[in-house]
Structures are given as structure tokens and as C-alpha cells.
Amino acid sequence: MSQLVQGLGDGMVIAKRNLIKIKRVPDLLVFSTLSPIMFVLLFAYVFGSAIEIPGVSYREFLMAGIFTQTMLFGSTTTGSQLAVDIQRGIVDRFRSLPMARSAVLVGRTTSDLVNNVLVIAIMSATGLIVGWRIRSSVPEALAGFGLLLLFAYAFSWVMAVVGLAVRSPEVFNNASFIAIFPLTFIANTFVGTDNLPGPLKVFAEWNPISAVTQAARELFGNTNPSVPPPDAWPLQRPVLASLLWIAVILVVFVPMAIQRYKKAVSR
Amino acid sequence: MKYAIEATGLVKRYGPVVALDGLDLSVPEGTVTGLLGPNGAGKTTAVRIFTTLLVPDAGQARVGGLDVVTEADRLREIIGLSGQYAAVDEDLTGFENLDLVGRLYHLGRRASRERARELLEQFDLVDAADRSVKGYSGGMRRRLDLAGALVARPPLLFLDEPTTGLDLRSRLAMWETIAELVAAGSTLLLTTQYLEEADRLADQVAVIDRGRVIASGSTDELKKLVGGERFELTVSRVDELATARAVLAPLAVGEIAVDEQARTITVPVTGGPAMLTDGLRRLDEVSVQVLDIGLRRPTLDDVFLTLTGHSAQDEPPQGEATTTEGHSDRAKQEKERAR
Numbered sequence: 323m324s325q326l327v328q329g330l331g332d333g334m335v336i337a338k339r340n341l342i343k344i345k346r347v348p349d350l351l352v353f354s355t356l357s358p359i360m361f362v363l364l365f366a367y368v369f370g371s372a373i374e375i376p377g378v379s380y381r382e383f384l385m386a387g388i389f390t391q392t393m394l395f396g397s398t399t400t401g402s403q404l405a406v407d408i409q410r411g412i413v414d415r416f417r418s419l420p421m422a423r424s425a426v427l428v429g430r431t432t433s434d435l436v437n438n439v440l441v442i443a444i445m446s447a448t449g450l451i452v453g454w455r456i457r458s459s460v461p462e463a464l465a466g467f468g469l470l471l472l473f474a475y476a477f478s479w480v481m482a483v484v485g486l487a488v489r490s491p492e493v494f495n496n497a498s499f500i501a502i503f504p505l506t507f508i509a510n511t512f513v514g515t516d517n518l519p520g521p522l523k524v525f526a527e528w529n530p531i532s533a534v535t536q537a538a539r540e541l542f543g544n545t546n547p548s549v550p551p552p553d554a555w556p557l558q559r560p561v562l563a564s565l566l567w568i569a570v571i572l573v574v575f576v577p578m579a580i581q582r583y584k585k586a587v588s589r
Numbered sequence: 590m591k592y593a594i595e596a597t598g599l600v601k602r603y604g605p606v607v608a609l610d611g612l613d614l615s616v617p618e619g620t621v622t623g624l625l626g627p628n629g630a631g632k633t634t635a636v637r638i639f640t641t642l643l644v645p646d647a648g649q650a651r652v653g654g655l656d657v658v659t660e661a662d663r664l665r666e667i668i669g670l671s672g673q674y675a676a677v678d679e680d681l682t683g684f685e686n687l688d689l690v691g692r693l694y695h696l697g698r699r700a701s702r703e704r705a706r707e708l709l710e711q712f713d714l715v716d717a718a719d720r721s722v723k724g725y726s727g728g729m730r731r732r733l734d735l736a737g738a739l740v741a742r743p744p745l746l747f748l749d750e751p752t753t754g755l756d757l758r759s760r761l762a763m764w765e766t767i768a769e770l771v772a773a774g775s776t777l778l779l780t781t782q783y784l785e786e787a788d789r790l791a792d793q794v795a796v797i798d799r800g801r802v803i804a805s806g807s808t809d810e811l812k813k814l815v816g817g818e819r820f821e822l823t824v825s826r827v828d829e830l831a832t833a834r835a836v837l838a839p840l841a842v843g844e845i846a847v848d849e850q851a852r853t854i855t856v857p858v859t860g861g862p863a864m865l866t867d868g869l870r871r872l873d874e875v876s877v878q879v880l881d882i883g884l885r886r887p888t889l890d891d892v893f894l895t896l897t898g899h900s901a902q903d904e905p906p907q908g909e910a911t912t913t914e915g916h917s918d919r920a921k922q923e924k925e926r927a928r
Contacts (some may be wrong), residue, residue: 335693339678339685339689347680410674412676417641417642418668419694420665420693421695587643
């Protein structure tokens, strides 16, 4: 028990260090919020006129998708910043200190969560400006935001494993971009899944991104009750499916990331 | 005698590359030991094993009486490490960097801050304390990194190439700082590529090549093996050689070598640059025309040549006066390439 408390304490010391860095080098935050704003505007005004979603306006449909995609991109910070810390030898120093083995990862994922909270706030404001509305209750809306952030937090641990494996921020950025783009596009984020060709449709329906997006859509009240969701289990019960995905990701990737961290050395 | 570090038969491979090939090392408590060797000899790998960053493939090591693999958690409480590259956070201030380390050693909020202030004072970084490290010079970063290793006053210190990449002035300042630490009685393991550095700071030296210790002893013993400083000069005419030799004879501490073909004379001396001035004055008095003159100190290359028959970098030894500076530039380039 005291080990757990100490581990969390060390994690918070690291998180505080990371947050000081956000304050001092605001570029990262500026760009991680500018790109979702750009996405909202592009999709809303360019595709918004061309894409028809039955029963609901495209701008309302779009926002949950953009939220999920942006959260995922936000979670890549975990991997790239870990790679930077390894490359600069800072992880070597941390690993020679009598601190908890989980602390650097707990701290990193926590500060990236804080970063994501800021990002989601800015995006929501942008969405409200272009006509997005929350049509559910306050508790449901909060649950929607909570679910998005929780999913991003879990995904941070996946990115931690990748970042610790590649150990170079440049390689990490390319690799994560290639992985995340198809993952967020072969889903119900920007278009409906019904008209996708066979294998893509199956992938999209079982993609965790789709479950989270569908859940957020429902929790924000951006769906039309008269248009039922696609006939796939994760999309029929999206909140449950999302929570299951989050649990599975954490159970698999948290121990894997800590194991990798224990062996991480520069070069 | 009690040993602070005892390693036997350490082996570490990275794929096909053998970084350590049966390294044996004992470091007595309260001493400064220099691990001397060229790039890629296995110095950093050894330090990483002693500081629990790497697990050896074979062999055993005890540091401060604790096994580096099975008792790693307890071991981390009694060591301090300052790495090859200054592992300080560029975006934090000097104070924040040290306070961070203090908190992670669990000193407590207040004690950690006090210790950070104390170290900034000790390392002459008070003026820069609240500036972000981005603006620090190379020497300042190294000092801050070293201060980081001292936060918890660990009885055992590891410094991995503390002056590689520093200019001469910062290097001298760093030596002074380390010498003060040493005088305070810590046990220190220091890796270096510079014989001069080991000579300045270490009580005993272990020369390491291709993952093994190939010689160990005091720096005096090592220097006796390779010889000391040499005064080298080239004269313009062959008939001046005899005159030059005669006037320089009083300065020699060993046999003078004359090469008629190259018109050079090599005089073993002690006394450093002052000797150079003295020699020049003597030559001037007898009007000998000097084409080239220099003071040559033994380098790691000389040690390697003597011990192994090959040079440290596996290149032909340089005939021109090789100073430690020439060596450091090359080492720096190689490091940068490796990054």
C-alpha cells in the first residue's frame, strides 16, 4: 500500500514537471489545439455540404467524430515525449533514482490527460460556434466528455509502449500518424458505416473508435432516435463497448509499458 | 580492504556486438577510480550495469555490498549518476531541475528546495538558478548535471565522461569541481578518454579495451609505462643537431633521441610549458634555427600503443604533437555521429 502511495506521489512530481514544460513551451499546446479547430472548420464547411447523414445535421454528427480523433492524436504526445526524454538521457537519470518504476509513465499519461482536457474545451467552443449543440442533459454530456478523456488516457498507454520501443521522436511521429489516420477514418467518425464495402464495414463496426464515437454522439444527444444505429453489437451498446475496450487496453498495455520502461536506455 | 564496487566476469552483448567481454573490477571504498578507454571500449556499459540501468548477460557485480540485479531498488538509494550527456531538462530552470531530483529521492518538499539552493551555490549557478537551462552553456549544463547526482549526498558516485565535449576552460573548471568533491571523501568511479583527466583526478586507473580491463594500477605506474612529457623540436640544418642537443641536455630527465633524417630531437622533460620557454631561450642563445617546436604529453593513444600494440582508435598513431585537445575533437565528432 505504501508503495502504491509513493508511486502515485512520484507520478505527480513527474506530472508537475511535464505541466511546467507545457507552460514554458506553449508551441505544443498551440498546435495540438489549432489542428482540431482546423479539422472542425474544414469538415463542417467543405464536407458538410456534400455528406448527408439521415436524421441529423452533419455538423452535429461530425463533432463526436472529431472529438475522438483529436483525443487520439492528443494521446500520441505521451509516446513522442517519452521518446524525447529517452533520447536526451533524462530517462537514464530517472531510472537511476530510487523512484517508483511506474512514476514516469503515470506522470506522463496524467499530464497528457490535462492537456487533452484543455484541447477538448477549446474544440467544444469551436463546435458551438459552427452550430454544434448538446441536446442531452448535463450529466449525460459530462459522461460523454469523461468517456472521451478516459479513452484518450487508455490510448496514451498504447502510445507509451510504442514510444519506448522506437526511442526516437521522429520515427514515433511518422509511425503513429500512419497508424492513427486509417484507424480514425475507417470508422463512423466522419461518415456513416452502412455504405462502406464489406471488410471495411466489419472493421469499422468493431473499431473501438466507432464505439467511442457512437457513445459520445448518443451522450451528447446528436443522434436521431428514429434512425437506429448500425446492426453491430458494439454500436448497439456503445457505452458498454467503449468501457470494455478501455479496460482491455489498460490491462494489456499498462504492464507492457512499465516492463518496457524498466529496460529503456538511451541509444 | 572493503570494496565499493566488485565486478567479476561481466558480459554484455548488443546483438552481435560484445560490449563487455568478462570485465573484472574492484574499487576500494573512499577512492577515486578512473575507467580509461577509447570510444566503444565498454566504459558506459559498465557504468550502466553498476547503476542498475542495464542487466548483465553474465557475471556478477556488487555495488556498496548490494547486488546490481537482485538488490537494485536498495542500490539506487546510495548512488548518484551523472551521465555522458548532461541529462538535465532544458525547459526547466536550474532550480527546478535539482528540486525535481530531490523530490524523487523523497527528500521532502522543504529539504529538497534547501538542498537545491545549496547545490546551486556550490556549483556557482546562483545567478542562473531561475533561468531555463536552454540558455546555459555546455559547462553550466554539466555542472548542473553533476549537482543532480549529488542531491541526496550519495556515498557512491558515478561520472560517465564528465568533460567530453567541453572546451578547455570549462574542462579545467570541471576538474576543479570534481577534485573538491573527491577531497570530501566520496567513492567515485569516473570514465574518461583522457589520460590527463585520470591523472588529475583518480587514485587508481583501470584501462579498458574491447570490454576487458587490460591494465590497472596507480596513474604513476601507468605513466611510468608510457613515459612522461617530451620536448620535440625540428631544426633547419643537420649540423645544428649536435649544438641543440648539447644545450638541451640539462633539461632532460631521460635519454635524448635524435633523428638526423627528420632533423628532430626528442627530449624527455618534466615541468610543462615553463620548460618550453626555457628550452627556446637556450636555443636562441646559441642561435639555432628552430623550424618547429612542441611539448608532447602522453595520451590515451600512447597508453594503448604500449599496452596493446594498436592505437586507441585503430588508426596509425599521429606523429605530430597530439594534444588532448585533438583527441577530444575527434571523440566529440564520433559521439555526435553516434547520436
